[in-house]
Each structure stands twice: as C-alpha cells, then as structure tokens.
Amino acid sequence: MKLRFETFAGEIRVNLDQCKKCKTHACVSACPVNVLKLDERGFPALSKEPSEVKKGGCIECLACEQECLSKGSHALEILLPLLGYE
Amino acid sequence: MSEGGSMVNLYEYEGKRLFRANNIPVPAGEFAKTPEEAEEIAKKLGRPIAAKAQVLTGGRGKAGGIKFAERPDEVARTVEELMKIQIKGQKVHGVLIEEKLNIAKEYYAGIIVDDAIKAPVLLFSTYGGMEIENIAEKYPEKIVSIPIKVLEGMRIYHIRNLVRKLEKGSKEMMKTAQVIFGLYEAYRHCDATLMEINPLALTEEGKIVAADARVQIDYSALARHAELDIRDIERHRTTERSLRAWYEANSDDYRGTWYYMQLIPEDVLAKEYGYIGFHAVGGGESMLSMDALNRVGLKIANYCDTSGSPPASKIYRASKIILSQPNIEGYFFISCIASQPLDITARGLVKALIEIRPKFPVLVRIAGNREKEAHEILRLSAGLLRRVEIYGREVDEDFCARRMKELVQEFRGTN
Numbered sequence: 001m002k003l004r005f006e007t008f009a010g011e012i013r014v015n016l017d018q019c020k021k022c023k024t025h026a027c028v029s030a031c032p033v034n035v036l037k038l039d040e041r042g043f044p045a046l047s048k049e050p051s052e053v054k055k056g057g058c059i060e061c062l063a064c065e066q067e068c069l070s071k072g073s074h075a076l077e078i079l080l081p082l083l084g085y086e
Numbered sequence: 087m088s089e090g091g092s093m094v095n096l097y098e099y100e101g102k103r104l105f106r107a108n109n110i111p112v113p114a115g116e117f118a119k120t121p122e123e124a125e126e127i128a129k130k131l132g133r134p135i136a137a138k139a140q141v142l143t144g145g146r147g148k149a150g151g152i153k154f155a156e157r158p159d160e161v162a163r164t165v166e167e168l169m170k171i172q173i174k175g176q177k178v179h180g181v182l183i184e185e186k187l188n189i190a191k192e193y194y195a196g197i198i199v200d201d202a203i204k205a206p207v208l209l210f211s212t213y214g215g216m217e218i219e220n221i222a223e224k225y226p227e228k229i230v231s232i233p234i235k236v237l238e239g240m241r242i243y244h245i246r247n248l249v250r251k252l253e254k255g256s257k258e259m260m261k262t263a264q265v266i267f268g269l270y271e272a273y274r275h276c277d278a279t280l281m282e283i284n285p286l287a288l289t290e291e292g293k294i295v296a297a298d299a300r301v302q303i304d305y306s307a308l309a310r311h312a313e314l315d316i317r318d319i320e321r322h323r324t325t326e327r328s329l330r331a332w333y334e335a336n337s338d339d340y341r342g343t344w345y346y347m348q349l350i351p352e353d354v355l356a357k358e359y360g361y362i363g364f365h366a367v368g369g370g371e372s373m374l375s376m377d378a379l380n381r382v383g384l385k386i387a388n389y390c391d392t393s394g395s396p397p398a399s400k401i402y403r404a405s406k407i408i409l410s411q412p413n414i415e416g417y418f419f420i421s422c423i424a425s426q427p428l429d430i431t432a433r434g435l436v437k438a439l440i441e442i443r444p445k446f447p448v449l450v451r452i453a454g455n456r457e458k459e460a461h462e463i464l465r466l467s468a469g470l471l472r473r474v475e476i477y478g479r480e481v482d483e484d485f486c487a488r489r490m491k492e493l494v495q496e497f498r499g500t501n
C-alpha cells in the first residue's frame with residue numbers, strides 16, 4: 001500500500017505498510033499547510049486535490065519527511081531530482 | 087567570464103525554436119543527433135526533407151552542409167555523411183531534419199546593431215538568399231531599413247510601412263509584416279544583438295516561412311534566458327557544475343533566489359586540496375563572510391547565495407551541489423539576520439547533509455526569523471552526523487571563519 005503524489009519540484013512517497021507501526025502520525029502534525037490528513041483507517045492521506053498540491057499547495061518544507069524520520073516509522077520519502085547528482 | 091567575445095551564437099534549430107515561440111512560421115521539423123533519430127523524424131514528416139548540418143558558422147551550403155532526401159529510407163545515409171564533414175573547422179553538432187520547402191520567392195529580414203547610430207536597425211529586402219552585404223552592393227534599391235527606437239519600441243504599422251516601400255499592393259505584404267513583427271519581438275525579448283531570416287521564403291502554397299535562422303545573443307544577458315535551453319558549457323563559458331546549478335536555479339521554479347558560481351573548476355578540485363564549500367543567506371552577508379574567510383586564509387570553491395525565502399527543496403538542491411564537490415575540506419553555511427523563515431532553510435540543509443553524510447567539518451551559523459526552531463531542527467539531525475557545529479546570532483562572521491579554519495586543520499590532521 002502506497003501513497004504517492006507530486007509536488008512542485010518532486011514527489012512524495014509514503015509506504016503505508018510501514019505506517020502501521022507508527023503511533024505519532026508526526027508527518028500529519030508537522031505539515032504547516034495541512035496537505036496531509038489522517039484517513040478513517042488512520043493512514044496519512046491527501047486533504048487537497050493532487051493538482052492543487054502539485055501547483056504549490058505543498059510548499060516543500062520537507063518537515064513531513066524529517067519528522068517521520070525522527071518521530072515516526074521511516075515511511076515517508078521525498079524525491080527531489082537533481083540532474084547529474086543522482 | 088568575458089573571454090571569447092560578447093556574443094553567443096545559436097544553432098539554427100535553437101533559433102527556429104525561438105522563432106516558433108514568437109509566432110514566426112518555420113518549416114515542420116526536428117533536431118536529430120544520430121542518423122536513426124533523423125530517420126524517425128523523416129518518417130513522422132512523411133514527405134521530402136532537407137537535412138541541414140548544425141554548425142555555428144556561415145558558408146554551410148557551399149561546404150555541402152545541406153542535403154535533400156525524397157524518401158525516409160534515404161535519410162539515415164544522408165545524415166551519416168553530413169555528420170562526417172567539417173565546416174570551417176567545426177564538427178557537425180547534429181542535423182536539423184525538416185520539410186523541403188517549395189520556394190517561390192526569397193526575401194530577407196534582419197535586425198542588426200548599427201554602431202553609427204547606436205541603435206538596432208530593422209532591414210528588409212525582396213532579394214533574399216544571399217548575404218545582406220552582397221544585396222546591399224548589387225541591389226541597394228531593394229533594401230529598406232528603419233532604426234528601432236529602443237525606448238519607444240516598434241509597432242506593427244512601422245513594419246507595414248517599411249515593407250510597403252518595396253512590395254506595394256502585394257498580397258503577402260501583411261503576412262510578411264506580421265512575421266517581421268515576430269522577429270522584432272523575439273529580438274527584444276531575448277536580448278539579441280543580431281537576428282536574421284535569410285531567406286524568408288514565400289512558398290508556392292502562399293505561406294511566409296523562415297527557411298533559416300541566424301541568432302546572436304548578448305553574452306552578458308545569457309544568464310537571463312534559461313528558455314533558450316543552451317546546455318553546452320562552451321557557450322556559457324563556465325563549468326559543468328555551475329551550468330547545472332544555474333539551470334536548477336533558473337528553471338521554472340521562481341520561489342526565492344539562488345545564485346551560484348563555480349569559482350574553482352571541478353577538474354582542479356579533483357587534483358588540489360585546500361578549498362571549502364560556501365553557502366550564504368543574503369548577498370551582503372556572503373560578501374562579509376567571504377572577506378572573513380579570506381582573512382584567515384581559507385579558500386572557497388564556489389559562491390552560493392540562497393535568499394528571498396526559497397523553499398526547503400531549493401536549499402536542499404543548492405546544498406547538495408555544494409557538498410558533493412570533490413575534495414572539499416569543509417562546508418561553511420552562514421545566514422545574515424534573515425527575515426526568511428530559517429526553520430525551512432534548516433530543513434533543506436538537513437536533508438542534504440543526511441544524504442551526503444560529509445566526512446569533512448560543517449559549520450552552520452543561523453540567525454534571524456525562526457532561528458530557535460531552525461537550531462532545534464539542526465540539533466535533532468546533527469546527532470546523525472559527525473563534525474557539525476551550529477551557531478546563532480551570538481557569533482559574527484570573523485568568529486565563524488576562525489572556527490572553520492580550526493575545524494579544517496583538525497580534519498587535515500586526521501586525514
């Protein structure tokens with residue numbers, strides 16, 4: 001089970017199987033623009049239309065990734081491609 | 087950066103891409119790097135084609151740089167031959183495959199800078215297909231021109247009046263004027279120093295089409311034109327890393343500012359030690375800090391300023407480019423008392439640091455808006471890293487430079 005969506009300059013991928021272990025839902029509370037919410041099953045989900053998120057709804061602050069890494073279950077990664085530096 | 091003249095030449099296919107974006111009709115076609123690509127393009131076009139060698143010099147036709155093919159299966163061989171030739175000592179960069187035009191008449195349209203009147207001049211002639219100097223010599227009565235008043239700009243009626251002088255009552259006059267107006271807009275928009283359509287073709291089907299494109303851009307303005315998509319370091323007169331960073335900074339992501347310059351080329355860094363990566367928030371702060379580093383004898387490999395509230399994703403990309411320079415012995419990050427939310431800045435830094443995990447020392451001075459949050463983010467992640475020191479507004483640039491020097495010396499001692 002995966003949640004994937006595009007941001008202005010990259011992509012966010014969440015491994016929801018990994019989220020089962022998470023008790024903090026740190027990614028959701030870290031998001032300053034409320035792009036993420038918890039769905040009825042208790043998994044992170046988008047609270048806005050994907051097109052809106054891509055257009056700049058997600059401000060790419062990277063907080064969700066880092067909070068997931070330090071307080072969550074290492075389920076969320078943000079891919080920001082950089083040509084020549086893969 | 088000023089070596090090699092003040093102009094940058096565009097290949098014909100780049101010029102035509104620019105023309106197309108400015109509503110100047112060009113023949114249907116695409117650029118190909120290989121015979122196979124060329125054949126694919128010819129198949130897509132499905133009609134007789136012209137294969138035009140792409141070089142940054144004139145005299146291509148006479149040197150055999152333009153060939154025609156009636157059928158797509160002839161194209162690969164034709165292009166293979168074209169790729170082998172040299173034109174005035176230049177290797178062929180690629181080939182433009184485009185539909186073969188049925189030309190009924192050839193015109194000339196161009197904008198050049200006239201040093202005598204210190205202004206661009208728009209030229210039009212009903213005798214195209216040869217060099218404008220030759221037209222001027224042989225048929226001076228067939229050339230008309232008008233100086234462009236840069237402050238006032240040009241209107242379509244200026245061009246109609248100009249064209250009318252030679253083509254009174256011509257049915258194509260209006261269309262031609264419209265195309266030349268597109269040329270003026272392209273010239274103006276991309277800071278060109280020269281733009282020529284020669285020939286500007288009137289086809290047997292009654293269309294006005296730019297059969298060729300000669301474009302020169304002011305080198306000093308090149309940095310403002312990522313849309314021209316000039317990707318080679320030769321024409322940018324820079325290094326690969328600098329160019330990549332510049333494209334990252336100047337693509338369609340306009341959030342915040344990002345200035346980057348590779349001061350020491352990568353091949354030099356690969357052979358020499360003694361440089362550190364430099365990253366600042368604020369132009370003034372970067373000047374103060376570079377002076378401070380210079381005073382303690384530290385040399386920087388690059389210049390970078392990311393300010394104006396860029397997103398963390400942009401800080402991350404800048405930071406990653408700096409951190410991944412070969413053989414650097416330190417990473418120096420410093421902010422002015424910044425108004426941009428520094429917790430966002432810190433997030434970008436942290437992502438790059440965790441990914442690269444540098445062995446060399448890292449010094450970060452962050453002061454300003456949301457500095458406490460920024461320090462907390464950095465401290466939380468610094469645990470994952472070695473040799474990261476974090477400072478705030480209690481220290482100045484000179485302190486940071488001295489401390490960086492100590493850290494670099496310790497690092498040298500252990501490596």
